[in-house]
Amino acid sequence: MPRPPTKPALNSPFLPLAASLPSPRALPPTRLSPEKRPRRLSSAAVSAAASTSFSADPSAELRALCSHGQLAQALWLLESSAEQPDEDAYVALFRLCEWRRAVEPGLRACAHADDRHAWFGLRLGNAMLSMLVRFGETWQAWRVFAKMPERDVFSWNIMVGGYGKAGLLEEALDLYHRMMWAGVRPDVYTFPCVLRSCGGIPDWRMGREVHAHVLRFGFGGEVDVLNALMTMYAKCGDAVAARKVFDSMTMMDCISWNAMIAGHFENGLLSDISFAKEMHGLAVKRGFATDVAFCNSLIQMYASLGMMGQARTVFSRMDTRDAMSWTAMISGYEKNGFPDKALEVYALMEVNNVSPDDITIASALAACACLGRLDIGVKLHELAESKGFMSYIVVANALLEMYAKSKHIDKAIEVFKCMPEKDVVSWSSMIAGFCFNHRNFEALYYFRHMLADVKPNSVTFIAALAGCAATGALRSGKEIHAHVLRHGIGSEGYLPNALIDLYVKCGQTGYAWAQFCAHGAKDVVSWNTMLAGFVAHGHGDTALSFFNKMVKTGECPDEVTFVALLCACSRGGMVNEGWELFHSMTEKYSIVPNLKHYACMVDLLCRVGQLAEAHNFINEMPIAPDAAVWGALLNGCRIHRHVELGELASKYVLELEPNDAGYHVLLCDLYADAGRWDKLARVRKTMRDKGLDHDSGCSWVEVKGVVHAFLTDDESHPQIREINTVLEGIYERMKASGCAPVESHSPEDKEVSKDDIFCGHSERLAVVFGLINTAPGTLVSITKNQYTCQSCHRILKMISNIVRRDIIVRDSNQLHHFKDGSCTCGDEGYA
DNA sequence: TTAGGGTTAG
Numbered sequence: 001m002p003r004p005p006t007k008p009a010l011n012s013p014f015l016p017l018a019a020s021l022p023s024p025r026a027l028p029p030t031r032l033s034p035e036k037r038p039r040r041l042s043s044a045a046v047s048a049a050a051s052t053s054f055s056a057d058p059s060a061e062l063r064a065l066c067s068h069g070q071l072a073q074a075l076w077l078l079e080s081s082a083e084q085p086d087e088d089a090y091v092a093l094f095r096l097c098e099w100r101r102a103v104e105p106g107l108r109a110c111a112h113a114d115d116r117h118a119w120f121g122l123r124l125g126n127a128m129l130s131m132l133v134r135f136g137e138t139w140q141a142w143r144v145f146a147k148m149p150e151r152d153v154f155s156w157n158i159m160v161g162g163y164g165k166a167g168l169l170e171e172a173l174d175l176y177h178r179m180m181w182a183g184v185r186p187d188v189y190t191f192p193c194v195l196r197s198c199g200g201i202p203d204w205r206m207g208r209e210v211h212a213h214v215l216r217f218g219f220g221g222e223v224d225v226l227n228a229l230m231t232m233y234a235k236c237g238d239a240v241a242a243r244k245v246f247d248s249m250t251m252m253d254c255i256s257w258n259a260m261i262a263g264h265f266e267n268g269l270l271s272d273i274s275f276a277k278e279m280h281g282l283a284v285k286r287g288f289a290t291d292v293a294f295c296n297s298l299i300q301m302y303a304s305l306g307m308m309g310q311a312r313t314v315f316s317r318m319d320t321r322d323a324m325s326w327t328a329m330i331s332g333y334e335k336n337g338f339p340d341k342a343l344e345v346y347a348l349m350e351v352n353n354v355s356p357d358d359i360t361i362a363s364a365l366a367a368c369a370c371l372g373r374l375d376i377g378v379k380l381h382e383l384a385e386s387k388g389f390m391s392y393i394v395v396a397n398a399l400l401e402m403y404a405k406s407k408h409i410d411k412a413i414e415v416f417k418c419m420p421e422k423d424v425v426s427w428s429s430m431i432a433g434f435c436f437n438h439r440n441f442e443a444l445y446y447f448r449h450m451l452a453d454v455k456p457n458s459v460t461f462i463a464a465l466a467g468c469a470a471t472g473a474l475r476s477g478k479e480i481h482a483h484v485l486r487h488g489i490g491s492e493g494y495l496p497n498a499l500i501d502l503y504v505k506c507g508q509t510g511y512a513w514a515q516f517c518a519h520g521a522k523d524v525v526s527w528n529t530m531l532a533g534f535v536a537h538g539h540g541d542t543a544l545s546f547f548n549k550m551v552k553t554g555e556c557p558d559e560v561t562f563v564a565l566l567c568a569c570s571r572g573g574m575v576n577e578g579w580e581l582f583h584s585m586t587e588k589y590s591i592v593p594n595l596k597h598y599a600c601m602v603d604l605l606c607r608v609g610q611l612a613e614a615h616n617f618i619n620e621m622p623i624a625p626d627a628a629v630w631g632a633l634l635n636g637c638r639i640h641r642h643v644e645l646g647e648l649a650s651k652y653v654l655e656l657e658p659n660d661a662g663y664h665v666l667l668c669d670l671y672a673d674a675g676r677w678d679k680l681a682r683v684r685k686t687m688r689d690k691g692l693d694h695d696s697g698c699s700w701v702e703v704k705g706v707v708h709a710f711l712t713d714d715e716s717h718p719q720i721r722e723i724n725t726v727l728e729g730i731y732e733r734m735k736a737s738g739c740a741p742v743e744s745h746s747p748e749d750k751e752v753s754k755d756d757i758f759c760g761h762s763e764r765l766a767v768v769f770g771l772i773n774t775a776p777g778t779l780v781s782i783t784k785n786q787y788t789c790q791s792c793h794r795i796l797k798m799i800s801n802i803v804r805r806d807i808i809v810r811d812s813n814q815l816h817h818f819k820d821g822s823c824t825c826g827d828e829g830y831a
Numbered sequence: 832t833t834a835g836g837g838t839t840a841g
Contacts, residue, residue: 095833123833130833157834192835228836258837296838327839359840366841397841425841 059089066092075105084116091127098131106131110140119147126155133162153187161193164200172197173206186217192228199235207232227255234263254288258297265304276301289317296324303332308341323357331363334370342367343376356383358392365398374406390418397425404433424454432463435470438785441700441709443467444476456483458492465498469505472783472810473702477502497525504533507781507808507817524558532564536815538824540572559591566600570607571814571826578604599628606636611645627656631663638670646670661692662786662812699766699784703773710765723768730768734798763792763809771803779806787813797821 058081065074066089074093078085085093090113097106110128113120120128125148132141145151145159156179163172176194179186191214198207211229219225226249233242242263249256261279264270280298288294295318302311311332318325326349333342346364349356356364361384368377381399389395396419403412412433419426427450434443447464450456456464461484468477481499484490490499496519503512516522516530527550534543547565550557562585569578582601585591598621605614614633618625630652637646650667657663664687671680687693697712710717717723763784770780788796788811800807801821809816817824 091833098833126833133834154834161834187834189834196836224836226836231836253837255837260837262837291837293838298838300838322838324839329839331839357839362840392840394840401841423841429841 058083059086062089063092066096069096069100071096071100071102071105075108078109078112087121087124090124094124094127094131098127098134101134103135106135107137107140110144114143114147117147119149120144122148122150122152122155125151126158129155129158129162133158133165136166138162138166138168151182151184153184153190156182156184157187157189157193160190161196164193164197167200169197169200173201173203176210180213186213186219188219188222188225191219191225195228195232199232202232202236204233204236204238207236221250223249223251223253223256227253227259230256230259230263234259234266237267239263239267254283254291254294257283257286257288258291258294261297261301265301270301270304273305273307276305290319292318292320292322292325296322296328299325299328299332303328303335306336308332308336308338321354323354323360326354327357327360327363330360330367334363334367339367339370343371343373358384358387358389358395361387361389362392362394362398365395365402369398369402369405372406374402374408377402377406391420393419393421393423393426397423397429400426400429400433404429404436407437409433409437409439422454424457424460427454428457428460428463431460431467435463435466438470440467440470441707444471444473444707447480456487458484458489458495461489462494462498465495465502469498469502470783471700471702471707472506472781472808473700473707474502474506474508474781475702475705476707477506479705491520494525496521497523497529500526500529500533504529504536505810507537507779507810507815509533509537509539522555524555524561527555528558528560528564531561535564535568535571536810537817538571538815538826540568540574543568544574544577557589557591559594559597562591562593563596563600566597566604570600570604573608575604575608575610595623595626595629598623598625599632602629602632603636606633607639609640611636611640611642615645615648625652627653627660627663630656631666634663634666634670638666638673641670641674643670643674643676659690659692661687661696664692697762697784697786699762699782701766701770701780701782703770708766708769710762710769712762714762714765717765717769719769719772720765722772723765726768726772727764730795730799730802733802734795761792763788763811764795767796767799767807767809770807771799771805777805779808781808782810784809784811787811788816793823793827797823 058077062074062077062085065071065077074096078093090109093109094106096102097109110132113124113128117124125144128144129141132138132144141159141162145155148155156175160172160175160179163169163175172194176190176197179190191210194210195207198204198210207229210232214220214225214229226245230242230245233239233245242260246252246256246260257279261270261276270276279301283289283294283298289298295314298314299311302308302314311329315321315325315329326345329345330342330349333339333345343364346356346360346367349360361380365377365380368374368380377399380402384390384395384399396415399415400412403409403415412430416422416426416430427446430446431443431450434440434446443464444467447456447460447467450460461480464480465477468474468480481502484495484499489495496515500512500515500519503509503515512530512533516526519526527546531543531546531550534540534546543565547557547561550561562581565581566578569575569581578601582593582597585593585597598618601617602614605611605617611633614636618629618633621629630649634646634649634653637643637649646667650663650670653660653663654667664683668680668683668687671677671683684693699710700707701710702708708717714720763782766782766784767780770782774780788809793816796807796809796816796818798821799805800818804820807816807818809818814825
């Protein structure tokens with residue numbers, strides 16, 4: 001025996017149900033592997049049964065009905081007959097139920113037998129076990145197993161395998177141990193059953209122990225057992241041991257090759273294209289290339305290497321393809337950045353009448369999410385519902401993401417709420433989905449709720465950090481940072497970059513810099529994030545020298561790098577540097593400027609007053625300018641009060657984005673600053689007609705780890721009276737010192753100032769709320785969804801001077817750090 | 832005349 005029996009042997013007929021056994025409620029939902037076709041009755045068996053004359057013997061009658069496949073009648077007979085059927089009749093009925101996958105009748109027959117038997121004989125017990133395990137009824141199977149005084153290796157195999165399949169991996173290993181203690185000699189089927197659970201946990205030590213048993217019991221030459229061993233080692237991350245098993249095999253089948261490829265792939269060892277091709281060639285030579293599962297593996301192998309052409313060749317040469325073959329192609333295209341091709345393959349699959357499985361639908365949904373194809377996504381949703389796939393967590397998760405990425409977050413919430421079980425992916429997708437839909441508030445709310453339910457992973461943290469960064473929730477972000485450190489995953493995936501971004505966006509350049517320096521595997525994103533941080537804080541010179549350092553280190557800049565750099569030049573009025581960088585993009589770095597770069601250049605030229613040059617620049621663009629490019633010109637015209645050119649720009653802007661409230665407001669500001677009240681009124685009327693007149697300005701401020709949101713003219717906050725009193729006080733002090741802001745009033749409408757209508761003032765409420773609820777000297781950090789208006793900008797500068805506090809306002813456009821009466825933005829655009 | 836191992840996933 002491999003181990004001394006420390007637990008009582010599980011061999012008595014009246015064995016107490018051990019406490020370690022799972023309760024029925026604890027059983028996880030099972031996704032049963034694709035069904036093996038139920039065996040059909042041979043025609044000989046049917047005719048033999050048909051020739052049996054019906055007798056008064058209910059057992060014989062029951063057997064005959066079963067052999068004719070008349071399940072309903074058989075069940076009726078069983079339940080209505082007063083007499084107890086014999087063991088053979090029961091066995092026939094259970095087998096029929098198993099073949100038919102008739103769960104409900106099977107369970108009824110099971111209850112019938114259970115009521116009338118104190119114990120089950122070997123044949124009857126095994127038939128019941130087999131059926132129950134096939135149905136995923138692990139708990140019922142355990143009850144039957146406990147009522148079997150005699151058990152053979154088959155009974156044990158079913159139990160070990162069944163528990164493993166139901167996801168009760170630890171329990172499966174426990175059963176295997178008990179089998180050993182009971183002195184049952186394992187057979188060739190036992191090892192694959194138990195090794196599956198070792199790999200699934202994964203439990204390498206136990207796997208090695210089972211490996212020793214394999215050798216001790218003399219199964220070291222069995223292909224099936226060795227295949228299972230190889231897979232177990234691969235799943236436990238021991239590619240070397242897996243390879244050793246593979247090399248020791250004197251006989252192998254296509255499963256061996258498949259396990260080898262899959263094992264290498266899982267352990268990330270298949271990055272070598274020539275090795276992959278060699279594996280392919282060898283397998284073809286040995287005649288395995290016709291096996292469907294093997295070809296599916298090859299497709300996946302090539303897809304993971306980004307070689308979709310090769311994958312397609314394998315796919316097209318297959319004589320028969322199953323749903324997995326199609327799914328492997330769909331997911332391959334989707335993962336390699338060809339979601340449109342993925343959907344083409346899916347359409348072709350439909351034309352070929354291949355029924356998609358849950359993973360096909362999940363993969364196709366992922367492609368829809370990439371493309372924002374809500375139309376196809378909705379059809380897939382309907383299909384998933386009709387096929388009963390909504391209970392599969394992968395399908396629901398893929399659906400969530402599709403809806404979130406198609407800007408239908410409410411639909412995603414609906415799907416999420418209907419999910420009976422949610423895993424870390426479901427929660428992470430919702431958090432990321434909220435951020436994607438600019439509903440960061442809810443992202444953090446979901447994150448907090450998630451912690452009570454599911455253990456977060458690096459993807460969750462990245463999504464939650466994005467939510468904090470977007471709302472400027474520094475304290476919540478720091479809390480998440482602490483979680484990350486506790487989980488020991490601070491350097492996992494994109495987490496280091498997400499942390500740099502958090503601190504940059506919350507105005508904590510020092511922390512960001514510390515994170516950047518500590519990040520051992522910096523990539524272009526790390527550099528870009530830090531660079532954007534310097535730019536946002538108005539450190540244009542630092543940004544440029546940082547860029548030089550980046551290039552010297554050997555990091556290759558990308559288009560994002562240049563957006564940040566051109567932005568720095570624009571903010572700092574560095575026209576020459578801007579032109580130099582713009583030209584270097586194509587000349588030095590082979591980066592084709594995109595619309596964002598053009599918009600930055602227009603902004604740069606406009607800010608230094610070169611409006612005509614900016615206009616020329618737009619006219620000479622090799623690509624069609626978008627609203628942002630014209631918008632930059634419009635903004636420049638607003639700053640320099642150039643109404644005519646501004647009107648021209650606004651014509652293009654509003655043609656391209658007719659329903660954007662922001663651009664309308666910009667035009668209003670242009671007219672207001674130039675004192676053109678007639679034209680201003682006209683734009684305001686257009687806005688009213690289009691329903692764009694409601695101010696959706698919103699500012700967030702985090703106090704003691706809770707993010708508070710303020711809307712324009714928000715009177716709903718519990719502390720609003722206090723806030724207003726403080727605001728008034730500040731106003732009085734400003735007046736007394738003779739620096740109260742001048743509001744530009746419209747002469748026709750003396751009651752309402754320009755700022756009251758358009759600027760929102762929500763940042764004023766949020767700033768004051770932050771000031772009165774935090775300790776003296778603490779930095780107050782606000783995030784706003786629109787750009788800060790001139791009046792608020794002036795007032796906040798003054799407030800920072802009066803109260804001697806640092807105030808950071810991150811608006812939709814830039815970051816303002818107010819200190820001692822001035823702002824880091826250099827008052828650009830706030831002249 | 833019952834069982835096992837390989838492939839597709841967010």
